[in-house]
Amino acid sequence: MDITLMHYLCLSMALFAVGVFGVLMARKSLIHILMSLELMLLGVNLTFVSFSRFHGEVTGQVFSLFILTVAAAEAAIGLAILVVYFREKRTIQITDMVSLGEKVE
């Protein structure tokens, strides 16, 4: 069986979808969300690279390098915010993020 563009696209969309659901469905730790965010970006990267191969030119591959770089910066900032958040609240449970929101009286 030949591996075509469609297979790569399905794989990358699956990665992206796993990332989105990971963000939406995470119930335990904020770390899960940060990991899912990375997964979404990886899905995008794979899309770019496979389209780049499909078109036979390099723009997409260069773009995926840019995404990798920015994803690293994003992860750094996300973890830094996580650290300051933990210092203040002493927890990273998602269910504890309730100090903002509608107050039921």
Next chain:
Amino acid sequence: MLDNFLMDLKLVQSELVLLGGGLILLLMTLFPKRSKEFFPLFSVGIILMAFAVLFIPSGSWNSVDGMQGFFASLEASPLSQSFRGYFLALAAFVLLVGGSITIEKEKTAPEGYSLILFSITGGALLLSANDFFVAFVALEMMSLSLYAYVAFWSDGANAKEAAMKYFITGAVSSSFFLMGVAFIYGLTGACQFDEIANLMKLESETFLSSPLWYLGIGFLLAGLGFKMALAPFHLWVPDVYQGASTQSLLLIGVLPKLATLGFSILLLKGPFSLVYEELGVAITFLAVLSMGWGALGALTQRNFRRLMGYSAVANMGFVAIGLLPGDEISLASMNYLLIYSIGFVAVIGLVAYLQNQGLSLETVDDFVYVRQVPEAYRLLLALLMFSLAGVPPLAGFFGKFVVFKHALQHGYTFAVFAGIFVSVVSAAYYLRIIKALYFDALPEGTEGLVAETPLRQSFLVYRLSNLASVGLAAITILFAFVLSFL
């Protein structure tokens, strides 16, 4: 080669000024002995300098028509130059108001201001992008600095949680944006706006019949909608508005929205001009949903900050009405956003100023206490509320008028009727604040509790600049006729 490079640098003069200013501020952490007034003043000065430098290329911003540089990845058109002008002017205004509030709380650090300057650099760069590379990096530069800034500086207990929520939603939205870019790249094989536009013209039928095109546009709309706080993507807004410090609230409530809206207009006018007509339904949907959800959400809020958050969502719905496709690109949406932003900054700045005077203005009902400070503040707040509600002689009315006129001229009657209906509903929550200001009785035993906190003499400059900027806002709110007929 070198000559070319120097010519290209003309396109990013103002960004270079901003970046340089940010780096100088970072260096200043080495010299901690500085008067507190220095950093905000310095930042405002840098932004004004960047604003002035914007005019230099060849005399005025109208004459750099279509100038491109850096392998055509940046472009300075009259439209993008004027957007950058608005953006920088608004940024200076925000920092003037926000800086004067920060100073009274005696928590300033140069790193925070350098983050702000980096964020503004990203926003200005986004508005001159002619390539998805630049657009993506600029968008990230703007957002990442803001996430860090929200976590960096807190005047309440919950800024860290707000930062976490802002970061997560923002990161998801950038992934959506990128996925949209990936699909459009997959279809066209190009990331450069002019190339995409040319390919669109040549092969419009193949493109328009491809599902990739609509997937791409959909993901792009979702990503940009997150940043602009349009309705199904607005869920972060109330929480972040509630938790963020005043300074960061002013920044996130104004700057990313303006930069993203400007970028969307340039995108719809440039590479996507052929599909723009077909986006009418999608934009109407976003607009009506934003207005409805925002107004209904705001009706039930007691917390003032959350109310302003929902009101921001509703107002972005009106902006989206102005974005509906027409014969030529109408600037009604940008015009509305500018008027709303000035009003928003003035309201939040004024409330924070009164809080610094010792008033507690957490909930809507707390606004009865405003009668304990001089009458002028109460009048100003009421005027600003009437303007946000869109009462005729004030600027908010003209913003809405121009937006509705644009939509009616191009046959979007449904959106206009929905907008008018929502305006009536939304007047209710603005009027509730006015009711608390003028008609509710002070609770028993609090009549004598006039705010005793004396005005601090040492920060005379800041009090003056605060009053001056709020006064400026008031004048703009009252006489925005020129602005509203762009």
